[in-house]
Amino acid sequence: PLDPSRIVAPDFDGYPERFERSAASAWVEPKLVLEGARGCWWGEKHHCTFCGLNGSFMTFRSKSPERFHEELVTLAGRHRMLDVYLVDNILDMEYLRTLLPWIADSGHDFRIQCEIKSNMRYEQLRELVRAGVVQVQPGIENLSSRVLDIMKKGVGGCQNVRMLRDARSLGLTVMWNFLYGFPGEKEEDYLPLLDQFPALAHLPPMDGASRIALERFSPYFNVPELGFPERSPDEQYAITYDLPPEELAELAYLFETPPAGIGGQVERELLHAVGEWSRAHSRSWLKYVDSGEEIVVLGDRPGFPETELVLTGSFETELFRTLARPRSADYLRRRFGQDAKLATKLDEWAASGLVFTESGEYVHVVAEDNNQELLQLR
Ligand code: SF4
Known part of the structure; x- marks a missing residue:
């Protein structure tokens, strides 16, 4: 993998001016899209079974906090932008002791979005907020400990609820999806959760619920015995590329598979309960x-x-x-x-x-x- 010190800073020259002239400027704010790290320190130890995000280089490597701080402040000043989107798959925990306090103490009024692990403690989340983090994606994925265990997420259902509660306390926006369709999951994993969704209506609802897709580079892709022996390239590839199926199978990232895990009535109940949570949230x-x-x-x-x-x-x-x-x-x-x-x-x-x-x-x-x-x- 490329040494992080050799990852060049993005070049936004000309982008703000072109953005200003575009129709999109009427409804979205431009953001600085920055990268502090590549790979995943959690996946190095326990690769989440569905995740293909890091290709063949899971090794976590991050820019030094000094270098990344300099990059952030320089680009924000040059382009007069304070909205920052960090594309890192997972935040470098060292930044909690370095980069984030430096940003907080410098008084810059950033609005930062980043991805974190869902077992971060209240005090750590508060440090994010102090630095200007307004939105997090904590990889919550599910609220059943058994299903989280199947996907090797390294957290339990109650920890995930605690994350939602603490984010609510601190005014952090949470982006998360409810994932299901894991080989080995059972109806009994979901029914007790659905009964409790109404009690969580005041906490940040998921953006949606979806069956997991088979991703290249994921353990589910690499080890068919884990539950997805049959697979074919997602239909989008045949629409985009005029190639024979064998070649599509070589280049596709997403694959279609027969469904695993729950289905039928409990799947319908889950999707209904997810919708109810979302609808009830603003009144709760x-x-x-x-x-x-x-x-x-x-x-x-x-x-x-x-x-x-x-x-x-x-x-x-x-x-x-x-x-x-x-x-x-x-x-x-x-x-x-x-x-x-x-x-x-x-x-x-x-x-x-x-x-x-x-x-x-x-x-x-x-x-x-x-x-x-x-x-x-x-
Ligand atoms: S899902 Fe997130 S935490 Fe898990 S391996 Fe992928 S990037 Fe890492």
Whole structure:
């Protein structure tokens, strides 16, 4: 792979002027499209089974923070553009200690979009926000731990919900797609999720749900035994190129396969529930204020009575704070004892949509009060 120090900076000379004269300038803002890194540090260890993004060079390599900072500030100044789109498949975590604080402390008013891993902690997300990151793509993909495990994503369903909640608290826009159709996934992986989607209506909804495509360079492509032995080039290639099928199979990136995983009624229910989440989102809110003594939870979501709760006493308030992170039932029993009281409270909070539960873990879904409701209009 090319050493990152030898990756040249993009040349935008003439682009802003041409953009200004184009019809597109009436409805979109031009962006600086920049690249800090290539490859994927997660994929180096555990290649997500569906991902073909990095071709044959998964090795993660990034520009030095000094070099990338210089590139960013110089190009923004030269072209008078503050909207920045980072094309990196995944953010260099080292940038959290270097590039991002430098940008934050410099006072530049950037609006940055980037891709991250969905297990980033609240404090790390806050550092992104401080630097001007307004939109993230965290690769959430699904909310079932078993399905996430099948795709080797390295996160669980509750962690993904926590990401959506923390992004909501911090005013970050989240782009994500719900992926399904993984070999080995089952109806039982989805039904408990669908029941809980209405409780998540105030959190950033997915842009859509789709069956995974077979991508060249992905483990599913390279190892047919993983579940996709039959494949043929996606139909778009025959429309674009007048070539025999054998040659199309050599150049195609996307392939059609017989469907794997769920289908039929549960697939229809999933697509319906995804649409409902999206439709309910702009009318939904759920937030809390923690005064130390008590925690006030307020909200309104279709499918639930208006929420107006005051959590008091050390058991309730500590349990709520503990559920800021995904916790297993075992952990909670060890921490709080009181088996019956704990089980009753968790059931009560799950029924009233304050808690998401999946694969034996629990996490609360209530965002911090940040007075950002109008930003959730889509
Ligand atoms: S899906 Fe994202 S995290 Fe997974 S290997 Fe591909 S680029 Fe890396």
